[in-house]
Amino acid sequence: xxxxxxxxxxxxxxxxxxxxxxxxxxxxxxxxxxxxxxxxxxxxxxxxxxxxxxxxxxxxxxxxxxxxxxxxxxxxxxxxxx
Amino acid sequence: xxxxxxxxxxxxxxxxxxxxxxxxxxxxxxxxxxxxxxxxxxxxxxxxxxxxxxxxxxxxxxxxxxxxxxxxxxxxxxxxxxxxxxxxxxxxxxxxxxxxxxxxxxxxxxxxxxxxxxxxxxxxxxxxxxxxxxxxxxxxxxxxxxxxxxxxxxxxxxxxxxxxxxxxxxxxxxxxxxxxxxxxxxxxxxxxxxxxxxxxxxxxxxxxxxxxxxxxxxxxxxxxxxxxxxxxxxxxxxxxxxxxxxxxxxxxxxxxxxxxxxxxxxxxxxxxxxxxxxxxxxxxxxxxxxxxxxxxxxxxxxxxxxxxxxxxxxxxxxxxxxxxxxxxxxxxxxxxxxxxxxxxxxxxxxxxxxxxxxxxxxxxxxxxxxxxxxxxxxxxxxxxxxxxxxxxxxxxxxxxxxxxxxxxxxxxxxxxxxxxxxxxxxxxxxxxxxxxxxxxxxxxxxxxxxxxxxxxxxxxxxxxxxxxxxxxxxxxxxxxxxxxxxxxxxxxxxxxxxxxxxxxxxxxxxxxxxxxxxxxxxxxxxxxxxxxxxxxx
Numbered sequence: 001x002x003x004x005x006x007x008x009x010x011x012x013x014x015x016x017x018x019x020x021x022x023x024x025x026x027x028x029x030x031x032x033x034x035x036x037x038x039x040x041x042x043x044x045x046x047x048x049x050x051x052x053x054x055x056x057x058x059x060x061x062x063x064x065x066x067x068x069x070x071x072x073x074x075x076x077x078x079x080x081x082x
Numbered sequence: 083x084x085x086x087x088x089x090x091x092x093x094x095x096x097x098x099x100x101x102x103x104x105x106x107x108x109x110x111x112x113x114x115x116x117x118x119x120x121x122x123x124x125x126x127x128x129x130x131x132x133x134x135x136x137x138x139x140x141x142x143x144x145x146x147x148x149x150x151x152x153x154x155x156x157x158x159x160x161x162x163x164x165x166x167x168x169x170x171x172x173x174x175x176x177x178x179x180x181x182x183x184x185x186x187x188x189x190x191x192x193x194x195x196x197x198x199x200x201x202x203x204x205x206x207x208x209x210x211x212x213x214x215x216x217x218x219x220x221x222x223x224x225x226x227x228x229x230x231x232x233x234x235x236x237x238x239x240x241x242x243x244x245x246x247x248x249x250x251x252x253x254x255x256x257x258x259x260x261x262x263x264x265x266x267x268x269x270x271x272x273x274x275x276x277x278x279x280x281x282x283x284x285x286x287x288x289x290x291x292x293x294x295x296x297x298x299x300x301x302x303x304x305x306x307x308x309x310x311x312x313x314x315x316x317x318x319x320x321x322x323x324x325x326x327x328x329x330x331x332x333x334x335x336x337x338x339x340x341x342x343x344x345x346x347x348x349x350x351x352x353x354x355x356x357x358x359x360x361x362x363x364x365x366x367x368x369x370x371x372x373x374x375x376x377x378x379x380x381x382x383x384x385x386x387x388x389x390x391x392x393x394x395x396x397x398x399x400x401x402x403x404x405x406x407x408x409x410x411x412x413x414x415x416x417x418x419x420x421x422x423x424x425x426x427x428x429x430x431x432x433x434x435x436x437x438x439x440x441x442x443x444x445x446x447x448x449x450x451x452x453x454x455x456x457x458x459x460x461x462x463x464x465x466x467x468x469x470x471x472x473x474x475x476x477x478x479x480x481x482x483x484x485x486x487x488x489x490x491x492x493x494x495x496x497x498x499x500x501x502x503x504x505x506x507x508x509x510x511x512x513x514x515x516x517x518x519x520x521x522x523x524x525x526x527x528x529x530x531x532x533x534x535x536x537x538x539x540x541x542x543x544x545x546x547x548x549x550x551x552x553x554x555x556x557x558x559x560x561x562x563x564x565x566x567x568x569x570x571x572x573x574x575x576x577x578x579x580x581x582x583x584x585x586x587x588x589x590x591x592x593x594x595x596x597x598x599x600x601x602x603x604x605x606x607x608x609x610x611x612x613x614x615x616x617x618x619x
Binding site: 014017019022034037038046051054056063070079 | 159162165166168169170172173174177180181187188292293294295296297301313314315320323324327328351354355358359360361362365368369372375595596599600601602603
C-alpha cells in the first residue's frame with residue numbers, strides 16, 4: 001500500500017512507511033502489567049509488611065515499575081534497526 | 083487561619099516566574115507557520131526527553147495531588163484505586179497510541195474527532211465525540227482550580243480574586259504561546275514535584291515516627307469508621323476498585339488533552355519511549371497518595387469549606403504546613419499551583435481544537451483557512467477557561483468533583499469510535515452513534531440513582547453504582563463508566579448487525595491501512611520544514 005491510495009488527502013513530506021504491521025510476540029508481555037493490577041485477591045492483604053508498609057501498598061507500588069520494565073522491554077525488542 | 087506571608091511570597095515569585103516562561107515560550111522551537119499544528123501541537127516535533135516531561139506534566143494534575151490523598155484519608159483502601167489505574171494506563175494504550183499518532187500525522191488530524199470523521203465518513207459521529215470531549219473536560223479544568231483554591235485557603239486567603247488573577251494570567255500566555263507554554267512550564271512543574279515529593283516522602287515519616295507507626299494509625303483509624311471505609315478492600319467495593327481502575331485507564335487517553343499531548347511528539351519511537359517511561363510518574367503518584375495515610379497519623383484536621391463541611395482537599399496542604407518550615411511549604415504549594423496551570427492550559431487548548439475543527443470548520447465555516455482556525459482556537463481557549471472559572475465560583479465544589487467523575491464516565495463512551503475505530507471499521511457509523519447515546523444515558527442514569535452521603539443528596543452522588551438498584555441481592559458496586567461502556571458496546575454491536583443486514587450505507591473510509599504505520603525518521607529528513615532541535619530547556 002502506498003500513499004497513492006489516499007489521493008484526496010495527500011501526505012505531508014518527510015513521512016516514511018518502514019513497516020506494515022505492529023504485530024510481535026513480544027507484545028503479549030504487555031498483558032502482564034495490565035492484568036496483574038486488576039486481580040485484587042493477590043494483594044488485598046495486610047501481611048507481609050515491608051519497611052513498615054502493608055502488603056496492599058508496597059506490592060501495588062511495584063506494579064508501576066513492572067509497567068515501565070515491560071514496556072521498555074517490548075519497545076527495545078520490537079524496534080527496527082535501521 | 084492567619085495569612086502565611088513566607089509561603090505566599092514564594093508561591094507568588096514562582097508563579098510570576100512560570101508566567102514569564104509561558105509568555106516567552108512562543109519563541110521556543112519557533113513556529114514555522116500559522117497553522118493549528120503550531121499553536122496547538124508545537125509543530126508535532128517533541129523528542130523523547132521533552133515529551134516525557136510534557137505528557138507527564140499534561141496528565142498528572144494538581145487535582146490528583148490533592149484529591150487522591152484526600153480520598154485515602156477519607157475512605158481508606160478504595161482511594162488507592164488510582165495506583166492500579168496509573169500503573170495499567172500506559173501498557174494498555176502502548177500499541178493503540180502509535181496507531182493514533184500515525185494516522186493523525188498522515189492526514190494532519192488535530193483531534194480524535196477528526197480521525198473519527200474520516201474513518202467512518204460521519205461528521206455527526208465526530209460531533210458527538212467532540213461534544214463529549216468538551217463537556218468532559220470542562221469540570222476537569224474546574225477541578226484544577228479547586229487544587230489552587232485549597233492551597234489559597236490553607237495560606238489564609240479567602241475570596242475568589244486570587245483565583246481569577248491566576249486564571250487571567252494563564253489564559254493570556256496560553257493565548258499567546260499555545261501548547262508551547264504549558265510544555266515549557268511542565269519542566270518547572272515536574273522538577274518541583276520530584277524535589278518536593280522526594281524530600282517529603284522521607285522527611286514526614288521521620289517526623290511521624292516511621293512508616294510502621296503511620297500505617298498502624300491508619301489501620302486503627304479505619305477500625306473505628308463506618309462501613310464502606312476500611313484499611314483494605316471489602317467485598318462490596320472490590321469490584322468498584324477493579325472497574326474504576328480499568329475504566330479510568332481507558333478514559334484517560336480518550337480525553338482531548340491526552341490526545342493533544344501524544345500528537346505533539348515527533349515519531350512513533352518517541353511515543354513508545356514516552357509511554358514506557360511515564361510509569362515513573364505513576365510511582366510518584368503512588369507516593370503522593372500515601373500523604374493521605376500520613377495525614378491520618380499526623381492527626382491533620384481538614385479546614386471547613388464554604389458549605390460548612392470539612393473540605394478534605396485541604397488535607398495535603400495542611401499536612402505540608404504542619405510538617406515543613408514555611409519556605410519549603412511555599413515550594414510545595416507552588417508545586418500544586420503550577421501543577422494546576424499546566425494541565426488546565428492543555429485541556430483548554432484541546433477543547434478549543436475540538437470546537438474549531440469539528441464544529442466551527444465542519445458546520446459554520448467550511449472554508450476557514452489554517453490561520454482562521456488558529457485564531458478561533460485561541461479565542462475559544464479563553465472562553466473554555468472562563469467557563470471553568472464560573473463552574474468553581476457558582477457551583478458547590480463537591481458537586482464539581484462529582485461532575486468530573488461523571489466526565490470520566492462519559493468520555494469512555496467515545497471508546498468504540500476512537501479506540502476500536504483505530505483497529506476496525508466493522509462497527510457501523512449509525513450504530514456507533516446509537517451506542518454512544520445509549521452509553522451516555524446509562525452512565526448518567528446510574529449516576530443519578532447513586533446518592534451522595536457527603537452532601538446529603540439522594541441523587542447525582544457518585545460513580546459507585548450499587549447493583550442492588552437493579553434488583554440483584556448483592557452489595558457489590560460497579561463504576562458507572564464501566565456500565566455505560568458495556569451498554570454502549572452491546573448496542574453498537576447489535577445495531578451494526580441490523581444495519582448491515584439492511585445494507586445501510588456505511589460512508590467512505592478516508593484512511594488507508596498503511597496510514598496506521600506512518601512514521602518520521604529520527605534524524606531530520608531532507609524536507610526543510612522541520613523545526614530545529616531545542617538547544618536547551
